[in-house]
Amino acid sequence: MLFLRSVLFYIGFILTLFVFTPLAFLILPLPYRQRYLIMTGWARFVIWWLEKTCQVTYQVQGLENIPSQAAIVLSKHQSTWETLLFQKIFPPQIWVLKRELLWLPLFGWILATLQPIAIDRKNLRESLKQIVEQGKQRLAQGLWIIIFPEGTRGAPGEKKRYGIGGARLAEQSGYPVLPVAHNSGEFWPSKRFIKKPGTIQVVIGPVIDSQGKTYQEINTLAENWIEETMLKL
Numbered sequence: 001m002l003f004l005r006s007v008l009f010y011i012g013f014i015l016t017l018f019v020f021t022p023l024a025f026l027i028l029p030l031p032y033r034q035r036y037l038i039m040t041g042w043a044r045f046v047i048w049w050l051e052k053t054c055q056v057t058y059q060v061q062g063l064e065n066i067p068s069q070a071a072i073v074l075s076k077h078q079s080t081w082e083t084l085l086f087q088k089i090f091p092p093q094i095w096v097l098k099r100e101l102l103w104l105p106l107f108g109w110i111l112a113t114l115q116p117i118a119i120d121r122k123n124l125r126e127s128l129k130q131i132v133e134q135g136k137q138r139l140a141q142g143l144w145i146i147i148f149p150e151g152t153r154g155a156p157g158e159k160k161r162y163g164i165g166g167a168r169l170a171e172q173s174g175y176p177v178l179p180v181a182h183n184s185g186e187f188w189p190s191k192r193f194i195k196k197p198g199t200i201q202v203v204i205g206p207v208i209d210s211q212g213k214t215y216q217e218i219n220t221l222a223e224n225w226i227e228e229t230m231l232k233l
Contacts, residue, residue: 006195009053017106024113036092043084055197056187062204070139071178074166074222077148078185093144131165136173153190167219170210179205179222181229
């Protein structure tokens with residue numbers, strides 16, 4: 001039954017990509033925020049469709065911690081799921097991602113139209129410079145920045161080294177950091193076809209004020225909060 005439910009989920013997942021991909025290019029003349037609002041309809045559909053087909057729901061704690069101004073989200077990364085939910089719970093945003101994702105048929109083409117900060121992870125110095133320079137521009141436009149400091153998806157219970165890109169952007173821009181923990185990998189495992197029924201827990205932490213802090217201090221505060229919260233999920 002879990003297999004059949006997952007098959008049904010992916011049928012809807014893929015079919016709707018064929019609808020939203022040409023739409024992404026048709027609406028390119030529109031201002032970014034209008035395009036973003038339209039294109040996030042796909043993410044909202046996927047979250048809804050996942051619940052209907054695979055019985056995967058979610059609960060969010062800490063919504064009251066979301067600031068009114070643009071912020072830099074530093075989040076745990078366990079699956080594709082959080083990249084979709086964040087479009088639903090946070091204001092208009094862009095993502096820091098590896099540029100290879102833009103080469104993926106359909107999904108990558110949609111991403112390319114939404115002004116991501118696409119980095120070459122093999123060139124760390126240039127990537128860091130790109131995150132800071134382009135991140136400042138996007139923040140000044142009122143857009144949120146979504147960064148997964150561990151870089152790649154990890155299995156539940158796994159911890160990777162936290163990169164400094166998000167913290168450096170916070171240090172040099174002065175914008176606040178919002179840490180996020182969740183256990184999406186328990187239900188949408190990375191690189192696994194089967195989706196497991198259950199309720200994903202998402203916890204949004206208190207804002208980290210970057211003013212007067214070094215990037216090392218910002219990164220440590222975010223990492224400690226995220227990892228301590230993960231132990232409770």
